[in-house]
Amino acid sequence: MTRSDGGGSGNGGLKKGPWTAAEDAILMEYVRKQGEGNWNAVQKNTGLARCGKSCRLRWANHLRPNLKKGAFSPDEELLILRLHAQLGNKWARMAAHLPGRTDNEIKNYWNTRIKRRQRAGLPLYPPDVQRELAFKRQRLHHNHPPSTNPPAPLLTNNTTITHFSSTSSSLLDPTGYFSTPMLTTFNAPLPLPGHHLHFPSSGMFHTQQQQQQQMEFNLGSFGLNSLPLPPPVFPNKMELPSTQMFTALPFSGGLLDTLLQEVQPGGHLQSNGLLPELVSGDQDVKLSHLCGGGVGGEGGGSRGVTLPQDGLMESAVKWTDSNWSIGTQMKKEPTENDTSPVEEDISQLLNMIPTVNAAAATPVSEWYKSDSGEISNGHSSVVTEEHIGLEMQQLVSSLSNPPEGPDLSIRSYPWSNMPGIC
DNA sequence: AACATCCACAACCGCCAATGG
DNA sequence: ACCATTGGCGGTTGTGGATGT
Numbered sequence: 001m002t003r004s005d006g007g008g009s010g011n012g013g014l015k016k017g018p019w020t021a022a023e024d025a026i027l028m029e030y031v032r033k034q035g036e037g038n039w040n041a042v043q044k045n046t047g048l049a050r051c052g053k054s055c056r057l058r059w060a061n062h063l064r065p066n067l068k069k070g071a072f073s074p075d076e077e078l079l080i081l082r083l084h085a086q087l088g089n090k091w092a093r094m095a096a097h098l099p100g101r102t103d104n105e106i107k108n109y110w111n112t113r114i115k116r117r118q119r120a121g122l123p124l125y126p127p128d129v130q131r132e133l134a135f136k137r138q139r140l141h142h143n144h145p146p147s148t149n150p151p152a153p154l155l156t157n158n159t160t161i162t163h164f165s166s167t168s169s170s171l172l173d174p175t176g177y178f179s180t181p182m183l184t185t186f187n188a189p190l191p192l193p194g195h196h197l198h199f200p201s202s203g204m205f206h207t208q209q210q211q212q213q214q215m216e217f218n219l220g221s222f223g224l225n226s227l228p229l230p231p232p233v234f235p236n237k238m239e240l241p242s243t244q245m246f247t248a249l250p251f252s253g254g255l256l257d258t259l260l261q262e263v264q265p266g267g268h269l270q271s272n273g274l275l276p277e278l279v280s281g282d283q284d285v286k287l288s289h290l291c292g293g294g295v296g297g298e299g300g301g302s303r304g305v306t307l308p309q310d311g312l313m314e315s316a317v318k319w320t321d322s323n324w325s326i327g328t329q330m331k332k333e334p335t336e337n338d339t340s341p342v343e344e345d346i347s348q349l350l351n352m353i354p355t356v357n358a359a360a361a362t363p364v365s366e367w368y369k370s371d372s373g374e375i376s377n378g379h380s381s382v383v384t385e386e387h388i389g390l391e392m393q394q395l396v397s398s399l400s401n402p403p404e405g406p407d408l409s410i411r412s413y414p415w416s417n418m419p420g421i422c
Numbered sequence: 423a424a425c426a427t428c429c430a431c432a433a434c435c436g437c438c439a440a441t442g443g
Numbered sequence: 444a445c446c447a448t449t450g451g452c453g454g455t456t457g458t459g460g461a462t463g464t
Contacts, residue, residue, distance in 0.1 A: 018432070018458085040449070056450070057433070092452060103452075104432075111454095112430055 015049040019058055023048060027055055028063050036064075061102045068100025072109060080106055081114070081125050085133045 015023075026048045034045070036059065039052030048055070061067075072080065076098055083094040089110075091103035098106065118124060125133065 016434070037450085052449075053435095053451095054433080060451095061432080089453065107453075108431055116429085 013049055014043070014051050014054075016054075019050075019062075023050065024058070024063055027058060031059060031063070057104075061104050066100055067102070072101075072105075076101070077109075077113075078126065078129075080109060082129050082132075084110065084114075085125055085129050 019027075026046050027042065027050075030042050030046050030048070034041070039056040039059075042048055042052060042055045043050060050058070079097060080094060083097055087093050089107075091107040091110075094106050095101050095103040114124065123130065
């Protein structure tokens with residue numbers, strides 16, 4: 001082992017590496033007598049060759065009473081997911097909601113089991129969490145009353161699980177403005193500041209009560225109502241989960257992949273890496289057929305997004321019954337928290353990408369079942385900003401080359417040729 | 423059986439904030 | 444006000460066991 005010196009003398013004769021039972025006994029005895037705190041005194045008073053920090057960690061993570069050892073229960077797992085959706089990588093805060101669990105445990109849990117899901121291309125969060133997150137985010141960041149920004153209806157079963165999220169707040173939300181995790185399910189349209197949204201009247205919720213009922217139904221359908229949810233914490237300043245990334249079900253085809261696949265055959269990819277230039281164009285980029293067919297919910301209508309011509313901070317989403325278009329019609333209205341970094345534009349673009357959330361139809365049992373024994377392609381779980389940047393280049397390049405063709409189903413595009421993903 | 427790879431976990435590191443002198 | 448100390452937190456790394464080839 002030699003984690004540093006292992007059993008040796010480190011700096012100042014302090015030992016590093018795994019703790020021995022004798023050391024544990026010394027530390028426990030010390031705490032029993034002196035109480036917690038003043039950890040640097042442990043070495044002085046007991047002769048234990050460990051730094052105060054190490055003592056504190058050892059006590060907090062392994063020796064203190066009431067620690068709950070062993071695997072996380074399903075309830076705990078779900079709670080972790082929900083907390084992570086709300087708090088991001090705030091392990092200590094998450095641990096506060098899980099009696100007997102340490103932040104280190106939760107962190108390790110996340111960094112292994114959950115990230116494994118990402119590598120497998122599975123949704124990071126259970127569908128109910130996704131939906132709730134989207135809904136909360138939507139309510140948080142926009143002045144639109146809920147009745148004007150309702151979650152879209154559940155999608156049909158032949159749709160694709162895909163969601164976009166960010167790997168770090170610094171990449172896609174450096175300002176912290178979009179403080180909730182960048183996980184967006186586009187069956188729950190999330191308007192952005194200054195975006196003008198027009199929702200079709202059919203198949204949508206019209207009141208907050210309806211949304212809540214739907215949410216409760218969704219939760220209830222997965223048997224989650226009894227879970228001890230943490231207090232509703234949606235502060236204005238919330239950090240993004242750093243571990244999130246583009247994910248999609250294997251073989252299901254994500255939107256990003258779809259975009260690429262659709263454009264590439266006859267497309268003219270002109271990725272120069274500059275989002276504003278890439279998204280600019282004289283003509284609207286129609287994406288309507290990307291979400292066509294059964295994707296559009298009950299109405300069956302697809303959606304269009306219109307990207308602005310000037311690219312920067314002029315994004316607008318026009319939601320119609322028939323399509324989603326990206327174009328230039330609308331200017332972004334100033335908001336009090338308005339910022340104009342390119343990254344935010346990327347963030348906005350990501351948020352405009354419709355995510356077809358078949359995960360909504362995935363029972364939690366299935367969601368958890370796939371948590372172990374998932375495929376592992378051996379690729380690193382680390383998703384770098386470079387990866388995201390490349391994806392964004394590709395995505396935007398695709399957007400600038402509208403696909404033409406009648407049958408551009410979102411279903412049939414694997415992610416296998418997506419560089420840097422999974 | 424040997425080797426490679428993956429996974430889970432423990433521990434360390436660096437940074438930061440709070441506190442007290 | 445400044446500085447040192449202490450504790451907390453999140454990220455990262457190393458290790459050993461499990462699993463696959």
